[in-house]
């Protein structure tokens with residue numbers, strides 16, 4: 001056995017999974033103690049990233065290192081073994097709230113300049129750009145993604161089907177609305193670089209004047225480069241027409257974008273919806289709103305907040321005009337009807353990957369202002385991704401709701417590495433300053449790609465490197481072989497980008513052994529049809545997709561099959577040999593924190609964390625020969641089986657088992673499995689005692705854990721809780737703590 005210590009980095013993040021960590025991590029650290037495995041945390045939370053990026057005026061004891069950059073470097077080495085819990089991808093309102101909390105805690109970090117005027121402000125905004133939106137995942141994801149339900153989890157889900165599915169009614173007015181022209185889909189162009197080069201982006205106005213938008217973008221040989229444009233006039237027309245349709249039909253209107261991950265393009269698309277929906281009020285007061293810096297891209301919530309800068313009578317007048325819009329317009333889908341928070345309030349509340357599956361799960365309905373479920377027209381403007389949602393909605397209208405007890409699964413192999421595709425487009429996205437063209441020009445002065453734009457159009461370019469594409473094809477083939485299931489590449493030859501990728505697949509597939517495998521390339525609508533037909537017959541299918549569909553499908557199918565994407569195994573085999581183990585496929589569940597603060601019940605299911613730890617330990621065993629790591633992995637896997645069998649997942653309701661109780665049971669079953677194994681006598685002896693102590697105190701521990709519920713909880717902050725307070729709340733059983741701390 002190697003004597004070298006292996007290190008697992010456990011990311012310290014935000015919201016519900018961060019709270020869960022206070023309870024789970026001490027257990028993991030105790031179980032791995034003395035086994036040559038060290039589990040160390042690194043803070044990449046939103047507040048941590050703000051602190052790390054703005055040390056200038058901080059006291060020494062307030063500073064923390066830039067762990068994200070360090071982890072990004074680590075991810076490019078074979079030693080990387082990172083457990084990545086979901087973190088906040090902050091919208092501007094979230095970023096501002098986090099800054100405010102830090103300032104109130106005595107951290108001298110600058111305000112976020114919404115409209116920078118001075119050079120100084122521009123610099124601050126540029127530095128905050130590193131923290132804004134999906135700032136973590138693209139840095140760490142130096143590999144492609146393998147997301148699926150572990151066999152034991154799927155079996156459990158079929159045996160104990162979740163009860164969240166609502167039937168689809170005989171007649172549903174719900175539909176997915178998308179644009180028919182002028183969207184990214186219509187305009188996408190793509191080239192594959194035949195040699196490495198450095199390119200620049202230029203805007204050429206109709207007056208012939210050339211403006212440099214960006215210089216010095218390096219491209220590798222074999223890299224796929226795309227550009228596309230969202231025509232804003234067409235987008236606004238689409239919004240206006242769909243608003244009218246929802247009104248005529250008397251159904252809810254909802255908008256589904258990804259303003260967090262797509263931090264540049266999607267807030268603009270969100271803002272256009274806000275300004276079309278509240279047109280009468282916002283146009284009438286345009287001059288005043290501009291003066292106070294109200295920005296529809298940050299949602300109606302921002303506009304309402306900025307009104308506080310006005311004299312009371314002016315504020316009341318604008319509020320009344322906004323209110324009057326509701327009388328004229330269709331009802332909006334609600335995020336929180338009790339507080340009057342609609343779908344258009346903040347851009348980060350309704351995020352398409354998590355929101356559309358819930359529409360399907362809830363029988364095509366969303367919540368209305370009376371707290372009832374109602375049919376909705378779901379706007380997903382761009383056809384690159386809307387059509388597959390339309391297909392699943394139409395499928396449910398034809399065949400009814402899916403049955404989690406019998407439905408097959410759709411696992412995903414996603415092309416993600418090295419900021420692939422749209423998820424790496426932020427630094428190449430521009431709002432056209434006027435009518436003209438935006439072009440990408442190579443070092444020889446030739447335009448590689450050229451797009452016609454009107455003023456305000458959203459131009460977006462993205463890159464996909466060759467090595468990740470080949471690695472993705474290999475991963476898909478390997479999953480096909482390991483599972484015996486058909487593999488479908490979801491690619492539409494009518495899209496410029498996809499056509500280039502299909503060429504690469506045709507080039508690389510023959511290099512792998514695909515004998516006996518069923519591998520197809522289908523456009524997303526056909527791929528969805530094919531997969532759903534199989535799902536309804538109980539058959540499994542592998543979806544090999546690009547980065548966006550990876551994100552969307554790995555929430556969609558798990559939410560339908562398992563009730564939540566938290567139950568997904570989410571492995572990222574890093575291209576340079578290390579491993580990034582993501583926990584689940586969902587987010588940081590802000591709703592769960594609200595419930596915890598109100599009633600002391602945390603319903604976050606840490607199954608994703610348990611599942612991620614197994615391959616992380618297995619990797620240590622494989623790389624170093626550490627047999628204790630292998631045994632810890634095997635026994636944790638057995639414990640997970642028992643956890644599922646005995647249904648020890650957190651309940652959604654207060655005064656029933658929550659995250660802390662679930663973590664207690666995983667520790668109990670893990671200790672029992674370690675006690676029972678015979679391969680390592682030391683571990684068996686140590687954990688026999690632990691298992692016995694837990695067993696004889698089970699009732700008492702449960703009682704102590706439950707006694708902590710049913711009252712408001714103070715953890716001393718939202719974005720940066722007080723660690724001592726949070727630990728105290730998340731470890732309320734003195735009996736259990738004593739057992740764990742004495743290991």
Ligand SMILES: NC(=O)C1=CN([C@@H]2O[C@H](COP(=O)(O)OP(=O)(O)OC[C@H]3O[C@@H](n4cnc5c(N)ncnc54)[C@H](OP(=O)(O)O)[C@@H]3O)[C@@H](O)[C@H]2O)C=CC1
Nearest residue numbers: 086087088089260351354564566586587588589591604605
């Ligand atoms: N990998 C990452 O880092 C990701 C980060 N995010 C970030 O998370 C935040 C919120 O995103 P949002 O899209 O609302 O998605 P969330 O996943 O946070 O919330 C959607 C719902 O999913 C369910 N859910 C997700 N995980 C769990 C879990 N472990 N246990 C139980 N239920 C779970 C909950 O449903 P219910 O309430 O019905 O129980 C939850 O309310 C954003 O800031 C977003 O950017 C989002 C996705 C991935």
Ligand SMILES: O=C(O)CCC(=O)C(=O)O
Nearest residue numbers: 089134137260261551585
């Ligand atoms: O990084 C993000 O903002 C979200 C990532 C995500 O949703 C996913 O990978 O499933």
Ligand SMILES: [Mg+2]
Nearest residue numbers: 353551555585
């Ligand atoms: Mg997602």
